[in-house]
Amino acid sequence: MEKFHLSKRLQHIADFLGDGRRIADIGTDHAYIPIQLAKAGRIDFAVASDVGEGPVAIATANVRDNGLADVIDVRLADGLAGLRPEDGIDTLFIAGMGGLLIRDILTAGLAHLDGTETLILAPNRDDEALRIWLAQHEFGILDEDLVEELGHVYPIIVAGQTKPEVPYQEADLILGPVLRQRRSALFLQELDKRIVKTQAVLTNLANAQADQAAKIAEERARLALFEAERNA
Numbered sequence: 009m010e011k012f013h014l015s016k017r018l019q020h021i022a023d024f025l026g027d028g029r030r031i032a033d034i035g036t037d038h039a040y041i042p043i044q045l046a047k048a049g050r051i052d053f054a055v056a057s058d059v060g061e062g063p064v065a066i067a068t069a070n071v072r073d074n075g076l077a078d079v080i081d082v083r084l085a086d087g088l089a090g091l092r093p094e095d096g097i098d099t100l101f102i103a104g105m106g107g108l109l110i111r112d113i114l115t116a117g118l119a120h121l122d123g124t125e126t127l128i129l130a131p132n133r134d135d136e137a138l139r140i141w142l143a144q145h146e147f148g149i150l151d152e153d154l155v156e157e158l159g160h161v162y163p164i165i166v167a168g169q170t171k172p173e174v175p176y177q178e179a180d181l182i183l184g185p186v187l188r189q190r191r192s193a194l195f196l197q198e199l200d201k202r203i204v205k206t207q208a209v210l211t212n213l214a215n216a217q218a219d220q221a222a223k224i225a226e227e228r229a230r231l232a233l234f235e236a237e238r239n240a
């Protein structure tokens with residue numbers, strides 16, 4: 009049986025699976041997440057789908073080499089288009105893409121969701137845009153974490169269609185409501201980085217030739233939000 013080692017990031021993402029037993033991994037690439045979960049006996053069924061023929065070929069070979077073809081169905085599909093009602097998916101993973109692409113996949117694929125699924129989303133950028141989309145579509149953010157790998161910090165967002173009673177504040181959408189509550193060392197480290205980065209942007213804007221008043225106001229507001237969060 010083929011052995012493989014899940015990266016720290018992928019292991020952390022896979023660990024977020026709750027009670028779900030029937031998962032879909034969208035943009036599965038090598039199918040590492042479903043293979044890991046199937047080998048651990050944590051799922052009964054997975055759809056591992058990807059829009060690329062190359063990834064689908066690799067995923068198919070990996071699933072076969074691990075003897076999991078009866079548990080993991082590899083499909084060539086754009087976004088959620090490969091999901092069928094009879095799959096009975098309870099948990100969707102979408103990881104390793106930008107938040108804007110994940111948002112577009114969810115928008116295009118809304119008809120494939122029945123509202124009971126848990127979404128485990130791990131964008132590699134633009135997590136704010138994704139939280140805004142989730143709030144607009146009444147997906148509550150149930151859990152969050154940050155994982156650091158090779159110097160890059162990735163957020164993991166777990167969402168479900170809970171229609172949250174408390175609307176999220178701007179800081180929740182930018183920084184993550186659960187991450188804000190927990191204030192982990194990694195969260196504070198990232199906040200410090202954003203403060204320094206925003207200060208540098210403001211210095212550059214102050215030296216710019218063209219009128220940057222609107223952009224300066226926007227960046228100042230962001231800096232104030234980050235500093236208030238740091239001092240909270």
Ligand SMILES: C[S@@+](CC[C@H](N)C(=O)[O-])C[C@H]1O[C@@H](n2cnc3c(N)ncnc32)[C@H](O)[C@@H]1O
Pocket residue numbers: 018034035036037038057058059060063085086087088102103104105109113
């Ligand atoms: C960088 S890989 C991430 C793989 C894995 N999910 C991870 O987190 O390591 C991104 C994968 O998403 C796939 N992808 C991009 N757009 C997609 C779409 N619209 N629908 C399905 N898969 C997509 C790509 O083909 C690629 O295999």
